[in-house]
Amino acid sequence: MGERDAGSVVLVTGVSRDLARRCGRALAEAPGVRRVIGVDVAPPTGDVGGMSFVRADVRSPVIAKVIAAEDVEVVVHLGVIATPGAIGGRAAMKEHNVLGTMQLLAACQRSPQVRRLVVKSTTTVYGASSRDPAMFTEDMEPRRVPRSGYAKDVVEIEGYVRGFARRRPDCTVTTLRCANVVGPHVRSPFTSYLRLPVVPRVAGFDPRLQVLHEDDLQAAVVYSVARALPGTFNVAGAGVLPLSQLLRRLRRPSVPMPAAAVGRLGSLADQARISDFSPELLALLTHGRGVDTTAMQDVLGFAPRWTSATAVADFATTLSPTGGHLERALGSLSDRLPPVPVGPAAVPPLATGGDGRG
Amino acid sequence: MGDAEIIPIGTRGRPGRGTGTRPSSAARGLAPGAHRSTRGPGEGDDTPAAPPVADVPLEPGSAPGAGGAGSAPPDGTSSPDATSSRVGRSATTTVDRHPLGGVPVGDWLAAFRHGAAEVFGDQWETQLARFLAFWRRRITGDYAVDDFGFDQELTERFLLASLRPLAQKWFRLELRGAHHVPASGGALIVSNHSGTIPVDGLMSMVAIHDQTGRHVRALAADLVFALPGVSSLARKAGATLACHEDAERMLRGGELVGVWPEGFKGIGKPYADRYKLQRFGRGGFVSAALRTGVPIIPLSVVGAEEIYPLVGNVPALARLLGVPYVPITPFFPWLGPLGMVPLPSKWMLELGEPIRTDEHEPGAADDPMLVFDVTDQVRETIQQTLYALLMERESIFG
Numbered sequence: 001m002g003e004r005d006a007g008s009v010v011l012v013t014g015v016s017r018d019l020a021r022r023c024g025r026a027l028a029e030a031p032g033v034r035r036v037i038g039v040d041v042a043p044p045t046g047d048v049g050g051m052s053f054v055r056a057d058v059r060s061p062v063i064a065k066v067i068a069a070e071d072v073e074v075v076v077h078l079g080v081i082a083t084p085g086a087i088g089g090r091a092a093m094k095e096h097n098v099l100g101t102m103q104l105l106a107a108c109q110r111s112p113q114v115r116r117l118v119v120k121s122t123t124t125v126y127g128a129s130s131r132d133p134a135m136f137t138e139d140m141e142p143r144r145v146p147r148s149g150y151a152k153d154v155v156e157i158e159g160y161v162r163g164f165a166r167r168r169p170d171c172t173v174t175t176l177r178c179a180n181v182v183g184p185h186v187r188s189p190f191t192s193y194l195r196l197p198v199v200p201r202v203a204g205f206d207p208r209l210q211v212l213h214e215d216d217l218q219a220a221v222v223y224s225v226a227r228a229l230p231g232t233f234n235v236a237g238a239g240v241l242p243l244s245q246l247l248r249r250l251r252r253p254s255v256p257m258p259a260a261a262v263g264r265l266g267s268l269a270d271q272a273r274i275s276d277f278s279p280e281l282l283a284l285l286t287h288g289r290g291v292d293t294t295a296m297q298d299v300l301g302f303a304p305r306w307t308s309a310t311a312v313a314d315f316a317t318t319l320s321p322t323g324g325h326l327e328r329a330l331g332s333l334s335d336r337l338p339p340v341p342v343g344p345a346a347v348p349p350l351a352t353g354g355d356g357r358g
Numbered sequence: 359m360g361d362a363e364i365i366p367i368g369t370r371g372r373p374g375r376g377t378g379t380r381p382s383s384a385a386r387g388l389a390p391g392a393h394r395s396t397r398g399p400g401e402g403d404d405t406p407a408a409p410p411v412a413d414v415p416l417e418p419g420s421a422p423g424a425g426g427a428g429s430a431p432p433d434g435t436s437s438p439d440a441t442s443s444r445v446g447r448s449a450t451t452t453v454d455r456h457p458l459g460g461v462p463v464g465d466w467l468a469a470f471r472h473g474a475a476e477v478f479g480d481q482w483e484t485q486l487a488r489f490l491a492f493w494r495r496r497i498t499g500d501y502a503v504d505d506f507g508f509d510q511e512l513t514e515r516f517l518l519a520s521l522r523p524l525a526q527k528w529f530r531l532e533l534r535g536a537h538h539v540p541a542s543g544g545a546l547i548v549s550n551h552s553g554t555i556p557v558d559g560l561m562s563m564v565a566i567h568d569q570t571g572r573h574v575r576a577l578a579a580d581l582v583f584a585l586p587g588v589s590s591l592a593r594k595a596g597a598t599l600a601c602h603e604d605a606e607r608m609l610r611g612g613e614l615v616g617v618w619p620e621g622f623k624g625i626g627k628p629y630a631d632r633y634k635l636q637r638f639g640r641g642g643f644v645s646a647a648l649r650t651g652v653p654i655i656p657l658s659v660v661g662a663e664e665i666y667p668l669v670g671n672v673p674a675l676a677r678l679l680g681v682p683y684v685p686i687t688p689f690f691p692w693l694g695p696l697g698m699v700p701l702p703s704k705w706m707l708e709l710g711e712p713i714r715t716d717e718h719e720p721g722a723a724d725d726p727m728l729v730f731d732v733t734d735q736v737r738e739t740i741q742q743t744l745y746a747l748l749m750e751r752e753s754i755f756g
């Protein structure tokens with residue numbers, strides 16, 4: 001464990017999207033990596049750095065040829081997409097996610113050089129419901145098995161990845177269940193929801209949210225590529241933020257409305273391509289989710305640089321605040337008053353006549 | 359009517375008190391352009407016409423009587439010219455007739471200071487600053503929330519503070535045995551459950567916090583987290599789902615955890631079954647305590663049974679709404695919202711001797727017989743304490 005390999009060839013999937021492209025670029029600069037090959041159906045839109053791009057569809061057997069021809073030793077699967085809008089419909093998304101992963105795993109199994117597989121999964125596999133424990137550990141099952149969309153795809157993908165790990169015991173498989181990623185460059189259903197000028201909230205619920213900064217996602221992928229640590233790990237920033245607190249820190253006004261109305265609004269926004277609003281996101285925004293990252297710290301040995309709170313603060317710097325008027329008014333008022341002395345406020349009087357008997 | 363006559367008759371916009379028909383000679387002497395002001399009141403309006411805008415009717419009430427000029431600008435009263443041209447201005451005229459216009463800023467500040475001192479006491483500036491700082495923190499989201507969503511500041515300054523009068527004044531709560539609660543470290547408080555809606559849980563939280571300074575972290579049914587409004591408040595008040603993962607996580611974290619193992623069976627039992635303990639779940643709370651080695655502190659609550667005497671239930675409606683029962687009390691739903699006022703029964707809470715669980719060998723939690731034994735021991739302790747407290751109580755409302 002922890003040994004470095006000199007000069008391995010890394011294959012990264014899904015590099016047409018920003019996060020995967022950045023991961024690939026960071027991997028290309030990481031020590032112990034000789035070459036990084038990015039594959040996707042569409043070319044990456046930004047700077048790929050030292051990564052070379054091969055246009056290949058993970059759903060086709062071409063991927064096996066790439067793996068064989070380039071002597072790929074480490075496969076980083078970042079090509080699972082969460083948004084049907086990006087690829088042209090839910091059917092195509094499922095095809096891309098599930099069939100693409102099956103094809104990729106089949107190619108990996110066939111190739112004797114592949115020694116390591118890193119899969120970016122998501123904490124969405126735990127679902128979100130009122131019966132959830134406060135913090136999910138990796139061995140917990142979702143209380144309600146996701147039956148549609150992205151969450152179902154990821155559950156199936158994780159199943160295939162476990163199958164692959166069984167069939168190729170010589171290959172270390174690391175599955176990273178990442179919390180919702182936020183950051184200045186992230187475009188996801190979750191961040192586009194938070195970028196709305198006025199954010200609709202589910203009335204009567206204040207979900208606990210845990211987020212991961214995009215830099216930490218990148219660092220976690222680079223970290224797992226460099227070390228052979230098999231297993232499934234929750235990857236998330238420390239601490240949780242209730243949605244209300246998160247929105248206050250983003251200086252975003254919010255409107256509470258019934259869950260059905262939020263869902264309806266979301267599907268309208270979906271159709272108008274303003275944001276991708278899935279039922280999983282609605283469940284998350286109703287019940288929230290927290291994950292236990294003890295295994296990440298102790299077994300994987302990875303420590304995120306950003307907590308949930310600091311990641312949100314960093315995300316807030318890229319947003320133009322649409323609220324915060326009341327705060328400014330209060331601020332100007334309290335500036336005229338003497339500074340608050342340190343220490344707790346006057347303690348309320350202790351209750352009850354309780355003339356202790358025992 | 360009186361005004362309308364007095365004002366025009368009084369001076370016709372000219373200085374001096376006069377009789378209304380002609381100004382006194384002293385007044386005539388004082389008036390600007392006095393040499394021309396001897397004309398009668400009927401044609402008096404062009405009298406002080408020498409300054410540019412002096413014929414402005416300075417008071418709206420005088421306009422009808424002053425009649426003739428017809429050159430009154432519509433905004434004459436607020437025109438700066440009217441006030442600045444003191445030369446032609448009547449000494450009796452008040453230009454600014456806004457009800458608050460005459461109060462100087464200094465008086466406002468003094469009143470504000472006085473009011474603030476009344477509300478916040480002598481240290482009002484500090485107190486107000488503190489109050490504003492609190493609100494500012496809340497609005498900017500600058501407060502800490504633990505992994506379970508517990509918002510200590512909100513709980514202490516708002517939730518407990520608003521429940522405290524109910525506990526002290528309405529139920530006259532009396533808590534005994536608070537010294538059994540350890541000052542720090544994990545402990546599991548196990549209580550009986552009653553009262554149709556879980557007021558007893560809230561009251562126990564208030565009483566134990568006020569006497570020991572520790573927050574009781576409640577383990578609540580999943581229904582609590584499915585109900586809008588209740589859900590977000592419960593998390594902020596420190597509650598979490600009653601499942602062994604959360605219970606053990608909290609106990610390992612050194613929290614004081616409260617559990618009501620009777621659940622809906624206890625809280626929704628008919629009034630006739632009051633103070634008869636129901637089945638204590640499946641003993642999950644005991645295995646959680648055994649796994650984490652924390653003491654179990656039995657808590658017996660007397661008084662909660664009587665707040666909403668449950669005499670009936672509407673199972674069909676309950677099924678429809680997805681709740682365990684729809685209560686019918688002697689007052690609800692007959693009196694509407696008034697029926698939701700709890701009866702002011704006298705409450706007595708007693709914390710018992712802690713039951714140690716750290717003496718068992720590791721793996722004891724997997725011994726179902728031991729778990730059943732400890733469960734029965736806790737249940738029996740609470741039941742006996744309930745009987746003792748009931749004997750001691752003189753009347754329900756005593």
